Amino acid sequence: MAGLHKSEFANPVINWVDSRLPIFTMMQKEYGVFPTPKNFNYFWNFGALAMVCLMVMILTGIFLAMNYQPNTELAFASVQHIMRDVNYGWLIRYVHQNGASMFFIVTYIHIFRGIYYGSYKAPRELLWMLGVIILLLMMATAFMGYVLPWGQMSYWGATVITNLFSAFPVVGKYIVTLLWGGFSVDQPTLNRFFALHYLLPFVLVGVIFLHIAALHIVGSNNPLGIDVKSPQDTVPFHPFYTIKDSVGICVFLMIWAAFVCFAPNYLGDPNNFIPANPLQTPADIVPEWYFLPYYAILRCVPNKLLGVCMMFASLLVLLALPWLDTSKVRSARFRPIFRKLVFVWVLSFIVLGVCGAHKPEGIWVILSRLAALYYFGHLLVILPILGKIERPLPLPESISNPVVVRSVAIVALIASLFAVQSLQPAHAEGMAEAPLPAQKWSFDGVFGTVDSASAQRGFQVYKEVCSTCHSMKFLHYRDLAGIGLSEEQIKGIAASVEVPLGLNDAGEPKVGPGTPASQFRSPYPNDVAARAAMNGALPPDLSLIVNAREGGADYLYALMVGFGDAPKDMKMQDGMNFNMYFPGHQIAMPQPLHDGQVTFADGSPSNIAQEAKDVATFLYWAANPEQTERKQIGVRVILYLGFMACVTYALKRKVWAAVH
């Protein structure tokens, strides 16, 4: 039957649209008056938080894609272009980079909530299965996104993960070749990963729409796990849960902003600040923290095919969870044994994560096998049996008893952050040869900024000493304004070097004095020339060296002052020099800094400690030129969000006053 929808909106414009396309009626029904159990705790925030993550990721991703180049020659440099030159590029990228971790934290807690309160049981099986598919899509998207910066971890992560498929007999190697579009991870791989990384989030939007549509058919579960019996058990979604979600969103954004502004690379890997090198694998290949448990399962099985199958099975088994759990009682609150074992299961997942961050040797192999055994045993053996033998506590008659608001969610969130933190030291394993003496730096802490005078002296050290061998390709002379040099000084510095100026009228390479827009002049025209002049050892580019080394500025300082005579029992190779802090202690670079080597105009002592300190400060700035602005923005945003959290919380109490 043709005809207009009977709209109840008073506003004539809304009414006109709604009569023809009832989207307003739909929104009102699904998000306005939608009857929602009134006893949600803060665990029920995490679906909304995940939605916020997805929207922020799509928004920042679109603007990153406007500046990113999916080309093996340009990808790494284009990311540096975003970080250094694009307006607010560093902010957009760090939000996106840390957003992946935030998305997974929130989603894991969302999944835990579903498991703890039995949200996967009838009639919500399909809702749960759609959720598992969302998790799988998220993982594929995150993996491909991690490849795009084309650093060492990107490249080798892509190589290892795509090689998983080679485990399958007969077809395996054809699948891998198909994924790569060649015979190794290369240009075709990067290009298609970029296309898919852009596509999959929109597929996610579609599956999430189905996830929410299914939710709105069967209705939300609740902490008691019992069905809604009467209208007294529910409140309209708006304003009761819109405001409660808003409180959670403010707190969550504060945590996100803290990572972005004060520890943007805390969850990352220093190796990804080194451009991809298909001829050299980093010493430790570690996936991002959210993949570690599956990675541990893969490695604890001593058979390639079986390991891969177990890894995929650890995720796919979740699809069967509604049928593996035979108990009719949903919420763990009324299942005394399940309530304890579910935490053992979470523990096994976290233990797997910790094992995944360590080299698969000794105790870590045993631990990961035990944890994997429990992970599967819990799902495949314990749950089916437990449902038959466990005697549940008596269930309440209805939801309409005092609503208890719990702060468990916040505690859980913080706890999981600490769990993540405990994974981190693993990266350092086998890297630091001697403990690094920690220095005091001007840029330490929340309010620390780079000391301009020190950075300027450091630039002098770089120019007079380091630049004879080391390039800094990602810096331009104009960037030196960031350490307080004036325009005239910068012009003078740039004009004093000869830089390539393209071709002359005869088509031959032309050189001439640099301008502020010129890149820092490289000592060698290319890496091959550098290797040839340096006896085969390529002096690394110093633009990002502080971020690319475990220990950062402390490591650099220690390296500069750590030269000395080799112990008698150590056999040094020809042309190598002993350094206490260099991995393996044998470094091709001879001691670069000496007492009295650089004379500072400001009268600072010309000793090796001062020179090392200044050059490390300069290199810290070079790798993180945005850090002062980043911290300033961070303080403001967090204070603002803290205020907003208070406002929304006060409003939430007002809104809920009648219900409590």
Add this chain to the structure above:
Amino acid sequence: MADTTASTADSHGGHHGHPADPSKRDLLELMAGAGAAIFGAGIAWSVVSSMNPAKDVLALSSVEVDLAPIQEGQGIVVSWQGKPIFVRHRTKEEIKAAQDVKPSELNDPATDASRVKAGHEKWLVLTGICTHLGCIPLGNKPADLRGEWGGYFCPCHGSQYDTSGRIRKGPAPTNLPVPPYAFESDSKIKIG
């Protein structure tokens, strides 16, 4: 779903009745809504400004042009900020024609003197982009079609410019702009 911009009418309509102190609640709603709007505007500002020229684009250096090889009556095109810059060595007749026009007769009045550097009247430097819709006019080379006034002729929609680059006929609203430049010596200019 997240939505902090709660509308007052809806949020009071819950079937659990009104809270004790509606005015305080209104204030909190206003603060929450405004706060969310300001935060959203901040995010929008940073992502949209990321589309503006980046530092490397803004830092693009100036271009030096050697005028010595350009014969009288000839012109060359150089690229500056990705735009074509016409550099034309005008003949005496062209200079005279340009100077003899009364500015009041023009659509976009300007004297020839205001469009060249004093003492260097034979050099005309223009941004070679038609002010109508951005095509590149013909006329820099003597063999080109130059229009009734012997200057420039835009092939897209027929705008005609004189030997000072001023609009004389056609849909273009203004004269061809003169880019910022200076004479480094008698035979060398620096654009930008």
